[in-house]
Amino acid sequence: MSELFPLTVQGAKVQRRGKVLLGPVDLTLEGQGVTVVIGPNGAGKTSLLKMLHGIVRLSAGKVTWACGQTEAQRRQGFVFQAPVMLRRTVLENLTYPLQLANMAKPEAMARAKDWTQRIGLGDAQTRQATVLSGGERQKLALARALIRDPDVLFLDEPCASLDGRAMREIEEILQAAAKSGTRIIMSTHDMGQARRLATEVIFILRGKVHEFAQAGAFFNSAQTVQAREFLNGDIVE
């Protein structure tokens, strides 16, 4: 297996109906740690994640993984802000990505059961995923993304509208994944969460990367005025 990183973004731009959502973005991400993308609503956090993940069409520029696009795509996972639940049971949601990878059924089943325990849904294995609560859905989506042991995991506001407990459970899973070597790139609007998880921060404003720095440096002494205002809780537009 060749190396995924560095991930290089050169002049990448995302447009929809003539409106520039993101870019041009120039960025190089290295292979370790947790990158947290922050910024006001509509700044382009989701677009940035989707662009890195390769599920939106670029109108200019390019995103290059060190190992090439096809292999990189196989080794990534993505958790959407509004988690998409397959209309199946909890277990079947978890075995689905494994079946796509042609894993034998008994092994897929065993892995899925293991993951239901880890995310605290052990008693809900045969329940329909669509009737789960918001926090449970988010955890299931996270487990479904992690079950294939991706090398990179993207998360788009994984804890939006979740309460403290669900958030802590999700952060624990994320920290465990990060510790075992999964590269995490996530967006959040919760500064507490950003401080807890981030090793580096991308501050994004009006579709552009406004500041990109190590977490400690960013939170202590952000370079730009807007970033400092944003961290202070002021409204930045």
Next chain:
Amino acid sequence: MSELWEGLTQAFWLVVTLDADLVGITLRSLRVTLTALILASAIALPLAAFLAVRRFRMRRLTIAVLNALMGLPPVVVGLIVYVFLSRAGPLGVLGLLFTPTAMVIAQVIIIVPLIASVAHQSLRELWAEYHDLLISMNTTQTQRIATLLWDGRRALLTAALAGFGRGIGEVGAIMIVGGNIDQVTRVLTTAIALETGKGNFALALGLGFVLIALAVAVNLAIHWLSRTETEGRW
């Protein structure tokens, strides 16, 4: 009103005594329409999923045509199939005219657009829901289609049942291509048309009630088999 009542009693007696003609006709109706339904579903459901998943140049046109074909007049379908299958027609050598096979062919043509349109409506919504996830998981097109067909199976059942309803109650096309031959191609609907023409209203009504009961029974049976009522929300 007395005819309705007579029809009911006659239907009752026909069913209770298991009248040989009635049983034969009913089984033939079922066989023709169920065969047509299976063939039509095998064509229409994957087509519907394909239209939901794949973006191609003529897609909108295809969907529009499919929707328009839902209103295809059965008599005209029958006529066209007749021309194709008649001795002088391009498929005349097969000798299929006035056989149950010809009736199946006509019904397949009639119900494919209906099943495909109804199925496509619901699969399109399901695809909108799944789109990001399945793209993100790097699925192949076949996997996407298979996922939609499996997860949308309840809605597809409804589509198939609509097709069954249209097929079992259809008379114009099968009358033309089947010929309403006793013991060979006579089915419930053509028998009703014949008995009405002869003035046998009671018998015609009796057959009619059997037809209705049959349609309801098949619907219930399929729903029961797929446990729609007991499982989940769909």
